[in-house]
Amino acid sequence: MLMWNEKFAGDAYFYGVAPCEWLVMNRHRYPTGGRALAIGDGEGRNGVYLASLGLDTTSLDQSEVGLAKAEKLAAARAVELSTWHADLADIELATDHYDVIVAIYAHLPQPLRAHTHAACARALKPGGLFVLEAFHPKQLNYRSGGPKIVDLLYRAEDVCSELHGLTVLDAQEGLTQLAEGTGHRGPGYVTRVVARRD
Ligand SMILES: C[S@@+](CC[C@H](N)C(=O)[O-])C[C@H]1O[C@@H](n2cnc3c(N)ncnc32)[C@H](O)[C@@H]1O
Numbered sequence: 001m002l003m004w005n006e007k008f009a010g011d012a013y014f015y016g017v018a019p020c021e022w023l024v025m026n027r028h029r030y031p032t033g034g035r036a037l038a039i040g041d042g043e044g045r046n047g048v049y050l051a052s053l054g055l056d057t058t059s060l061d062q063s064e065v066g067l068a069k070a071e072k073l074a075a076a077r078a079v080e081l082s083t084w085h086a087d088l089a090d091i092e093l094a095t096d097h098y099d100v101i102v103a104i105y106a107h108l109p110q111p112l113r114a115h116t117h118a119a120c121a122r123a124l125k126p127g128g129l130f131v132l133e134a135f136h137p138k139q140l141n142y143r144s145g146g147p148k149i150v151d152l153l154y155r156a157e158d159v160c161s162e163l164h165g166l167t168v169l170d171a172q173e174g175l176t177q178l179a180e181g182t183g184h185r186g187p188g189y190v191t192r193v194v195a196r197r198d
Contacts, residue, residue, distance in 0.1 A: 100128060104134075135189065171194075
């Protein structure tokens with residue numbers, strides 16, 4: 001069974017139902033309409049948040065168990081959310097299609113990560129926004145969650161170099177306090193990026 005299906009099997013939302021703080025902090029940058037895509041959206045907390053802002057939002061994930069809970073959360077919040085059950089390794093994103101793409105703790109291995117970030121950059125319309133938060137390699141020193149494999153951890157510099165054709169508006173690395181369900185809890189060392197398609 002897919003590891004993520006096991007993690008998402010219970011009734012509780014593993015990372016809670018509140019959106020990632022970084023996504024909310026950038027709210028002033030999002031358009032009031034248009035299309036959004038949340039990659040590796042798990043149980044949908046971030047996709048549901050974008051949908052609640054009026055964006056026509058799709059949650060993409062390889063875990064059908066997570067996406068079923070995303071649909072349940074969207075129904076409970078009375079927002080429209082589309083789900084896309086897929087492995088990022090197997091799909092192509094349409095070019096010039098989205099106004100916002102978010103990757104929150106998606107944690108992909110290389111070379112899939114670089115491939116996916118370049119594909120997200122192409123999939124944005126001119127002016128479209130890419131927002132990412134993920135654990136940094138220094139997170140290996142903390143116990144608040146995240147992968148224990150260095151290849152799955154993200155440095156801001158590396159992420160920015162993968163976003164071809166985007167201008168980086170903000171890129172940060174540092175310690176934050178996480179309180180996201182039982183999955184992310186306590187001090188965590190994160191990378192945060194927001195970039196705009198030229
Ligand atoms: C740490 S969870 C984060 C979930 C969600 N973004 C959140 O912050 O609540 C990582 C998610 O990425 C998804 N994921 C990992 N690799 C993937 C891939 N190759 N294709 C699609 N989804 C993937 C997993 O299924 C899982 O739901």
